[in-house]
Amino acid sequence: MGGGQSVPKITKQDRAILELKLQRDKVKQYQKKIQTVLDREHEIAKQCLATGQKDRALLALRRRKYQESLLSKTDGQLENLEQLVSTIEFSLVEVSVLHGLQQGNEVLKEIHKELNIENVERILDETAEAREVQREIGDMLANTLSMEDEEAVQAELRELQSEALGVGETERPITLPSVPETTPVSKAQEAVEEQPERARVPVAA
Amino acid sequence: MSLSPHTTPSGFRLPSIHAAPPFFTQQPNPATQAVATEQWSRLILSYAKHRNLFTIKVEDAQTTGGDWDEILRNDRINRKLNTSYLAYILEQMERSCRLAFDPPKQSISAVLYWRTPEEWAEVLHEWATSTGQLNTILTFYEIIEPPVPSPLSGVPMSILRRAINLLIKSNRAQLIAVADGEGVRFLNGSTSK
Amino acid sequence: MRRLGGVGIAAFDRQQLSQRSFAELSSELSQAQVDALHAQLDQFRNALVRFASTHRDSIRRDPTFRHAFQQMCAQIGVDPLAGPRKGGWWAEILNLGDWQYELGVQVVDVCVSTRERNGGLIAMDELVRLVSKLRGLAGGIVTEEDVIRSIKTLKPLGAGYEVIDVGGGKRMVRSIPKQLDEDQAVVLAIAHQAGGRVSVELLQSRRGWSLERATTALENMLLRDGICWLDDQDETNGIAYWIPSAMHWDE
Numbered sequence: 001m002g003g004g005q006s007v008p009k010i011t012k013q014d015r016a017i018l019e020l021k022l023q024r025d026k027v028k029q030y031q032k033k034i035q036t037v038l039d040r041e042h043e044i045a046k047q048c049l050a051t052g053q054k055d056r057a058l059l060a061l062r063r064r065k066y067q068e069s070l071l072s073k074t075d076g077q078l079e080n081l082e083q084l085v086s087t088i089e090f091s092l093v094e095v096s097v098l099h100g101l102q103q104g105n106e107v108l109k110e111i112h113k114e115l116n117i118e119n120v121e122r123i124l125d126e127t128a129e130a131r132e133v134q135r136e137i138g139d140m141l142a143n144t145l146s147m148e149d150e151e152a153v154q155a156e157l158r159e160l161q162s163e164a165l166g167v168g169e170t171e172r173p174i175t176l177p178s179v180p181e182t183t184p185v186s187k188a189q190e191a192v193e194e195q196p197e198r199a200r201v202p203v204a205a
Numbered sequence: 206m207s208l209s210p211h212t213t214p215s216g217f218r219l220p221s222i223h224a225a226p227p228f229f230t231q232q233p234n235p236a237t238q239a240v241a242t243e244q245w246s247r248l249i250l251s252y253a254k255h256r257n258l259f260t261i262k263v264e265d266a267q268t269t270g271g272d273w274d275e276i277l278r279n280d281r282i283n284r285k286l287n288t289s290y291l292a293y294i295l296e297q298m299e300r301s302c303r304l305a306f307d308p309p310k311q312s313i314s315a316v317l318y319w320r321t322p323e324e325w326a327e328v329l330h331e332w333a334t335s336t337g338q339l340n341t342i343l344t345f346y347e348i349i350e351p352p353v354p355s356p357l358s359g360v361p362m363s364i365l366r367r368a369i370n371l372l373i374k375s376n377r378a379q380l381i382a383v384a385d386g387e388g389v390r391f392l393n394g395s396t397s398k
Numbered sequence: 399m400r401r402l403g404g405v406g407i408a409a410f411d412r413q414q415l416s417q418r419s420f421a422e423l424s425s426e427l428s429q430a431q432v433d434a435l436h437a438q439l440d441q442f443r444n445a446l447v448r449f450a451s452t453h454r455d456s457i458r459r460d461p462t463f464r465h466a467f468q469q470m471c472a473q474i475g476v477d478p479l480a481g482p483r484k485g486g487w488w489a490e491i492l493n494l495g496d497w498q499y500e501l502g503v504q505v506v507d508v509c510v511s512t513r514e515r516n517g518g519l520i521a522m523d524e525l526v527r528l529v530s531k532l533r534g535l536a537g538g539i540v541t542e543e544d545v546i547r548s549i550k551t552l553k554p555l556g557a558g559y560e561v562i563d564v565g566g567g568k569r570m571v572r573s574i575p576k577q578l579d580e581d582q583a584v585v586l587a588i589a590h591q592a593g594g595r596v597s598v599e600l601l602q603s604r605r606g607w608s609l610e611r612a613t614t615a616l617e618n619m620l621l622r623d624g625i626c627w628l629d630d631q632d633e634t635n636g637i638a639y640w641i642p643s644a645m646h647w648d649e
Contacts, residue, residue, distance in 0.1 A: 007379050017342045018381050018388040025346040208647050227627035227640040232623040284631050
């Protein structure tokens with residue numbers, strides 16, 4: 001076999017399992033054989049009965065009975081073998097699970113080494129301190145402002161607000177039409193004059 | 206008369222040539238016979254696949270009620286293949302590697318290759334993988350006579366051996382021998398997947 | 399277009415040879431004639447090209463239009479479907495040569511793929527049906543005439559395809575270069591009537607042939623030509639011969 005490195009080694013357990021399974025197969029094959037004999041004897045018994053050979057039918061049935069007892073015996077053997085095979089296979093699974101657990105345990109231990117309680121406490125303490133400093137700075141900034149400063153800040157805020165809201169409001173009055181000075185008649189005339197002009201356009205088109 | 210495909214009771218669709226009376230006679234013209242041989246070979250293999258049949262015997266041509274009745278005879282046109290013609294077809298199929306005489310050194314009983322040994326190797330490995338039997342030691346017997354029917358139920362030992370040997374070559378199986386017999390262990394294999 | 403010069407220049411060459419022996423003056427004259435001819439030919443060709451390329455799709459798709467076009471071309475002595483060997487520019491410009499060759503290839507395809515069961519003899523309607531099936535709907539309608547033309551274009555290739563008339567308006571295409579004798583043609587005709595089956599006895603009773611004559615004809619078709627298949631389980635005569643190309647196949 002070339003490239004043997006990727007093929008697992010055949011262990012003693014492997015051979016043991018194979019031997020067991022081969023035994024099991026043999027029993028199964030034997031059972032199959034008995035089953036056919038059973039069927040045949042049954043057939044013979046039926047035929048003999050049909051032709052009136054009661055004795056021979058009885059003989060066939062006796063033979064059949066004997067084979068049946070063999071069959072049930074082998075059933076027990078087969079059960080034993082299969083149980084053994086499953087037990088071994090299950091144990092192998094257990095072994096590999098155990099192996100997996102062991103490895104997991106090792107890894108966990110390594111991780112715990114990093115994660116000792118002192119380290120955690122120290123880090124937590126350090127974070128709490130940092131938070132305290134932050135709060136103090138905020139307080140200090142809020143308290144140092146004088147009344148004037150506060151007012152100036154408030155004024156700036158108002159200005160910003162009015163800028164944001166009031167731009168349109170202050171300009172609109174300017175664009176409003178001024179008080180009418182001419183007589184309304186001329187306006188009407190203008191409108192009359194304009195209308196035919198507008199009307200003409202669609203006609204021309 | 207009209208020659209049309211026919212579906213057998215087992216659900217196999219016979220090609221229309223199966224309804225042609227001369228199809229059941231060995232042809233004296235070699236070119237014609239080559240065509241007929243090819244048609245018969247394909248028919249036998251596809252029917253074997255349909256019915257999951259692995260062996261064919263020359264005597265199947267003369268037994269009634271056998272597995273091969275549906276194709277070796279056509280009662281609708283009252284024709285059947287005779288044994289010498291079937292023997293000839295089987296020999297030709299052996300030449301084109303579509304069957305192997307089993308046991309060897311005779312020519313009346315053969316194992317059909319409706320899957321090539323390479324294809325069987327893939328089926329086998331796929332079965333072992335999908336049923337969670339990789340790395341488990343299996344006997345040949347439990348592969349071909351599984352308690353639950355599988356694609357490998359009934360596969361002849363000769364085919365199984367060839368398939369296993371192919372898997373061994375690609376490191377996807379390992380043969381284990383003890384005094385009582387042999388077993389095999391399927392491995393994940395180092396294929397790109 | 400370059401290749402077009404072939405015809406003209408060849409003629410020109412011939413003419414020039416004879417002219418040279420007379421006088422140079424007359425050669426000038428003939429030059430003018432040739433030029434005029436060239437111009438005419440160009441004009442004609444352009445017109446034809448324009449016509450053909452405008453109606454290319456119709457030519458390829460519509461069998462009656464194609465037929466009319468081919469007749470028109472035949473009348474003016476041009477074969478639009480002649481392959482690249484002859485009227486190369488036709489093939490290039492119209493792709494019609496391609497069309498015909500494509501059909502030819504499909505005809506060969508069908509003949510070869512059915513040869514195994516018919517011994518290289520196929521009924522024309524069956525051939526047309528199978529070719530149409532191969533081309534699919536997009537390929538347009540193909541007529542018997544198209545197939546016959548395609549078979550003609552295959553001739554230079556030495557493929558030996560031949561259209562045979564078996565009587566009763568039935569035509570068959572033979573794709574193996576073997577000669578069918580008269581008796582075999584008769585056998586074919588009878589097989590067509592009888593769904594493909596013929597026998598020595600049938601030929602004796604229908605045609606009054608002698609046993610020898612019937613046997614020879616059938617054995618020749620069977621053994622020599624592979625046109626028919628043997629059936630040794632025949633109910634009435636024990637031995638019968640079947641001609642696959644005369645049998646009706648439902649796929």
